[in-house]
Amino acid sequence: MSQYHPPVLDAKFILDQLIGFDGLCEKLQLEDINIDLADAVLEEAGKLSSEVFAPLNWDTDQNPAQWADNSVTQSPGLKEAYQQFVDNGWSTLTAPEEFGGQNLPQVLGTAVSEMWQASNMAFALCPLLSIGSVEALLAHGSDELKALYLPRLIAGEWTGTMNLTEPGAGSDLAAVSTTATPDGDHYRIKGQKIFITWGDHQMTPNIVHLVLARLPDAPPGVKGISLFIVPKFVLDENGEPGERNDVYPISIEHKLGIHGSPTCTMAFGDNEGAIGYLVGEPHKGLPYMFTMMNHARQGVGVQGLGISDRAYQQAVQYARERVQGKNKDGSKKPIIEYPDVRRMLLTMRSGVEAMRALALEASAALDFAHADNNSKEKYARLELFTPIVKGWMTEFAQELTSLNIQVHGGMGYVEETGAAQHFRDARILPIYEGTTAIQALDLIGRKVLMDGGVALESLLSDMAATANELSASSNADAQAFGASFAQAVDKARAAKEWLLTNAPSEKELSQAVCFDMLMAMGYLCGGWMQGRTLLAVIALTDANDDVYGEEFLAKKRISAMYYSQCLLPRALHHFGVMVQNPQALYEFAVDQF
Amino acid sequence: MSQYHPPVLDAKFILDQLIGFDGLCEKLQLEDINIDLADAVLEEAGKLSSEVFAPLNWDTDQNPAQWADNSVTQSPGLKEAYQQFVDNGWSTLTAPEEFGGQNLPQVLGTAVSEMWQASNMAFALCPLLSIGSVEALLAHGSDELKALYLPRLIAGEWTGTMNLTEPGAGSDLAAVSTTATPDGDHYRIKGQKIFITWGDHQMTPNIVHLVLARLPDAPPGVKGISLFIVPKFVLDENGEPGERNDVYPISIEHKLGIHGSPTCTMAFGDNEGAIGYLVGEPHKGLPYMFTMMNHARQGVGVQGLGISDRAYQQAVQYARERVQGKNKDGSKKPIIEYPDVRRMLLTMRSGVEAMRALALEASAALDFAHADNNSKEKYARLELFTPIVKGWMTEFAQELTSLNIQVHGGMGYVEETGAAQHFRDARILPIYEGTTAIQALDLIGRKVLMDGGVALESLLSDMAATANELSASSNADAQAFGASFAQAVDKARAAKEWLLTNAPSEKELSQAVCFDMLMAMGYLCGGWMQGRTLLAVIALTDANDDVYGEEFLAKKRISAMYYSQCLLPRALHHFGVMVQNPQALYEFAVDQF
Incomplete structure (x- = not known):
């Protein structure tokens, strides 16, 4: 089975350079928490995920949970893995101190959760759902229920x-x-x-x-x-x-x-x-369910991220080892040297990095909302992100896990390779915790039309500012990125206006166009994160940074540029299809399909 | 398990109205063959596929072939199904009379093959590969080898x-x-x-x-x-x-x-x-392998078509039966009434119809080449279509079989529903008989660059003529379709020029951009077939046709218009990405991924 390399450095980069983790902790009045501590947490989570959870992933698939006599027994090895998870305190990470939690920011919990999901998604679903019940009880339970259940749930005892x-x-x-x-x-x-x-x-x-x-x-x-x-x-x-x-x-x-x-x-x-x-x-x-929707839905989006990264890592490993054809000097050529294989790998890598940055941005939006006393504006940003993270990232994960199979060729279709497992596992993601259609309707209805597009316009303004910053840079890559991104933001604004104009008078229009709007917003948000990444990379390079190192920064730049050229155009495509609002959708009678 | 409804009428429509089946038979000097006979053949194939092969499909999946003692036993029921296939003469359909074949046009064999593939793909692979060995022997075997092996292979005895x-x-x-x-x-x-x-x-x-x-x-x-x-x-x-x-x-x-x-x-x-x-x-x-490549590769493309249609039919059936929510009058609402479900179903339907028409057009190209003494020009058209049919249709099948799962929601993830089987079965298609990358390289290298774009320009000219005919129509739908399609053809010509200009001087460019070119050409060819469909529909409607009926023609029109608005734009998107030729592809060192 494929090894799992936890993305510790990339998560640290995003937390530090894009989110402003130290500033966030200050706002949250978490005095002892900073990026170095976050880094240490990521390092430890990386170990558990790569050394304990990941090696169990294939066995878990081949030895499913068993049901007999109205009772379920989990796959072999999972009980022990769960105990390690609990013993090391991972279930308490972001829970409130009052009930035994460590009170760390959600965004750090999300960065860590990616590793659980990437290493063993089927297993990691269990603690993910426990957090859901904790949130529901915290928000709405009586003091008595809280006292009885929360400490045990947070400790992972139950x-x-x-x-x-x-x-x-x-x-x-x-x-x-x-x-x-x-x-x-x-x-x-x-x-x-x-x-x-x-x-x-x-x-x-x-x-x-x-x-x-x-x-x-x-x-x-x-x-x-x-x-x-x-x-x-x-x-x-x-x-x-x-x-x-x-x-x-x-x-x-x-x-x-x-x-x-x-x-x-x-x-x-x-x-x-x-x-x-x-x-x-x-x-x-x-309504109680809705209060924990943001966390649960973003959590599923993070599953899409995690499993895509796992698939990417496996594809890279295979593409390095598998030789086909020869170089001019007669030496054997690993398939990673072929441009079309690189296209697949870069689509995965660049997509994964965009998703990771967006997942952390969206999760931090919850922290920033908390820090700001759940101000309406901050909370609206969080709510706007949630269906995008859930919907887009899980849909994108379908393509990325499928590319891993494609890189493997015939071997990818053989179950023992393990590539098929990631592909099979990923297929549930756009379905549970609200299908893609439910996310898309939530985005267009509750998050855009309900406030007349205010929260969306606020996001687009921030994006336009990033586009300006990129265009104003003396760096040629930034200028090129800025030009493409500005065009995408313009298109988004036009689509928003089109929606606000037409949706109120046409009953079913929102439902008809919501999927393309969701996908367009996903690729656009990914572009925003990659654009901000490029700005940070340029600043760090100019400052001769030695935290991340030259090679890391060079790779981030390449990934960002690939995104702007090959993935960002998808946003334009989906905005374009969205405003077609095809009448053909309404013309078939039920029995005519 | 889902029922299978063989697309007899649609295949007849395409053969008759788009391919000109009777004219083709005349050119091939097949005096007794005409569209009515083709219709009867399709009807019979439809029965065998829906009544015998389709009901075995799920059992076959759940009871795989078994290996023991250096011998394989096929899944239960397949031996008897195969015998029916042979007894009814299906293996002889397009083979030469000299060796016991019926000498029917390839295009009819393709229309029939779709039904075998749709009803039971794993099973239908067996006769598909037999045809491959027949073709190789026919073209290159000695008279002795032919006499010994061909009659038995063609009869399906071996x-x-x-x-x-x-x-x-x-x-x-x-x-x-x-x-x-x-x-x-x-x-x-x-x-x-x-x-x-x-x-x-x-x-x-x-x-x-x-x-x-x-x-x-x-x-x-x-x-x-x-x-x-x-x-x-x-x-x-x-x-x-x-x-x-x-x-x-x-x-x-x-x-x-x-x-x-x-x-x-x-x-x-x-x-x-x-x-x-x-x-x-x-x-x-x-080179011998290459002589049968066209048939084998197009055959796999047809598998993509067949399984997509099967998935579509299953999705429709579920969407009609599954109720969620209520209408204003309080009656329960089947999910087929929701616009986003219709979007998924129409993407499938319109995609399947475009693929079917393209598969038959491409297969008929072989017949027309034969009829024209394998003239260079006719053969070049066939060769140009082959990688598109194989590459695009199998890639598209991934999305369409996945949409079937999505329409089913949680039930789609449960194996017993059968939606997952189509999705799993389909995943091999872009891999075997030459991966998508191999098809894309074949398209760009052997089929476009090698002749300086002559065969491609000939195809684009034919497309431009269709665009003109659509635009010149007095029908508003045709005009709208014509405008979109003309734009897509222009973009294709620009991409072709860009390629011819840049590929010779930049060693790896073809490999870098071939995937997007393949996908762009696929959606463009699908658009061409849908455009010609629309023209035929308008002509038949104007002539008060009573062969296909008003409802059939109305549905074809809707499907064509949906394609032009929502699927054809994908061609523009892929042509746009193609000419980006991202330098990022070349910048990563092998160990940097």
Whole structure:
């Protein structure tokens, strides 16, 4: 299997040079935290991911989680890996100190999370979902629920799951039909949830299920959904796992990928009713879900980044080793020397670096919003980024993991090579945690049309400033980048105006054009990050920097220039298709397809 | 599993209206063949494919071919399916009458082949490869070899395989190291071949392997490769399978997809040496391979078409049945009514229809070349199409089969749905029979630069004529299509000029830009076919046609217009990226990636 080289230096570069990590920590009043500490954290996470998680990745795929007798056993080796993760305190990284967390900035948590996802995505889904339940409880749980559950979840002693989807309720949560009936100080939950990631396993003595269900007096639709906490083992008077609760995995899915992640159908209350506790107020389940959406959705975007980088690294390794044809001097030629192989590798590398920078920028937006008392403007930037990070990065990951197979040629189609696993694993990403269409609708509807384009215009202004800075540089690369980027920003502004003009009067227009807008914004945001990278590289080179070194900076420049020439044009293409708003979409009757 | 609806009417429309099937048959002096007979053939093929092959597709995936004791047993059910295929004479369709064939035009064979590929790609690979060995023997075999092998191969009594690839010789056939040593009237073949599709099975009493190997006096490189025929059972004096030859499958691959197609490592001559017979002259193996390249490569392109159509049909079926959300009147809303789902379905439908028309146009180019005594000009058109059909259609199939999963949402990721199988099966297509890079290099090098762009300019002229005809129409759709298409043709001409100017002086430029040129040409050719479709639709509508019916014609129009607005712009995008010729490609040292 391919080795994994954690991108410690690149993450440090982005945190330090593009995000301004030290300044952020100051704003967050985290006095002892700085870029050197972040670097040390990245280094340690890199070790665990490359030495423990990555070597398990292929075995995990070949020995999927097993279901028997309403119980799931995880793939071999994962329990021990999880214990190392917990023992080293990784689950506590960004959680509040009050409940045992280390209170580090989210952006550092994201940089670290990339490494978990890259090294073993199926496994890393488990802690990713636990963070979701922590966030929900932190934001909306009573003090009692917080005291009972948060320290254990944050310590990683227990894991958490999210139970939203039902057979008839996927993208449309209005159709949730699971019920919650009051029964003394708690509720009895009855219903079935599907596609529950890590819904059961034997890695921890308890599992905390967060469940959407309806109270007896609930109004119909999304305004009648409440959020409940349903532990696998009901806590006893000492807060320890006691009686087995009436919630069981009744099957697991046979999936294309992420075989190490058990995807469960969960039966709540098939017997006496599962004991559940209301989180927050009745009927507020959906807005509560939205409060943790930013983190969960960006987290899936980061999975797209991680698995793309892993695929890139594997492709490079193979392209160096595989020889085909000869050089003029008769020596054998590794395929990495062929321009078309380089095209594939640079598409991957440049794409990955753009995604990494965007993921950290978007994650830092949460930190900056916190630092600024969740100011409306800062929060709007965060919210604007979220569907782009989730939607674009997971779609892009499809292409990049597929390129790894292509670089391998016939060997890429043979399962033992491992390239196919990354490709199979990646295919879930544009589906779960809200499909690409859901992200695209969120972007165009809630994030652009709802505020009349204000948050988008603010972002585009910042981009235009970057374009100006690039164009004003004395560096020829910067000038060329600036010219292309300015054109892309202009096109984005025109598309925004077109949207604001036409969407209100044409009912379905937003839905028709949202996908292309999402993809266009993704490539544009990637271009912004690569443009800022180029500016930082030029400044560091001019200052004879010796932190990152000449070679690192030279490579970043090449990657940025490749992006501006070969990937940024995709933004223009998608903006162009977007404003076509093809009438053909509406002309087919349902039975005519 | 999803049903398969063979595209009989659409194939008939393309043959009749775009290709001019009756005129072609006249040119080929096939007096009894016309569009009505073609229609009947398509109808019958449709039945076998939808009633016999398609229902086996999922079982074949789940019960892969098995290897044991140097022998392969095919998936259950395939032997019987193959027998039906043979009994109904399908293997003889386009073969010459002299050896028992029906001598029908290639273009009809291609239309039929799409149905085999769509209904069961892993299975249909077997007869596809047999045709390859028939073509090689027809073109280059001695009369004796022809008499011994052709009638059986054409009748489907025996199957044929192609043995090119070795562990060190994939895209680079110069590295072939299998040897052939003279031994009386035959040769002894020794060596190992990998990735041999349908290298062994129990469906027929003999298998005919065509093998590339080197004679003792062979010059190095591609000019020292000869072609041999190596039967699994050596023929006795009556031409019947006799002694077991020394060629064995020593393992099969565990692959991402096409599980029903055994991919063998073949050991030739591990014991006494496999008996082989030279085909044609010594050292001409590679040019001989090229003579059947057009058919084999276009055949793989047709696999991309077939599997994309199958994926489209499955997506439509699911999108009609799956309800999410409600209409204003409270009725449940099938997801097919949502514009973004329609975007996905129309991308698939419009793409599939463009591919089908192009596949038939390209296949008919072979017939027209034959009819015209293989005139240089007609043959050049055929040769120009081949890499486009193979490269573009198999790359496009990746996106289209992936969209099927996306339409299915979470269900698409569950293997039992079957959407994942099409996606997994499709992933081999841009790899085997020459990777996309090999196609792209062939296009730019042998098909464009070698003749100074003459064949390409001839194609672009024909396209420009179509653009003019569209623009000159009184129909508003045609005018809009014509304007977009004229722009795309102009861009293609500019890209061609840029290439002819710059490629000769810049050694690696062709390799650097070939992928984007290939994709651009693919979307452009698809646009040409859709433009001609639109013209035919308008003419038929104006003439109150009652062969295809109003609804069929209306749907073709919608599909064409969608293509011009949303898919044709991709040609412009790729031509634009092509002429960037990014220097970044050359700047990374091998160890810097």
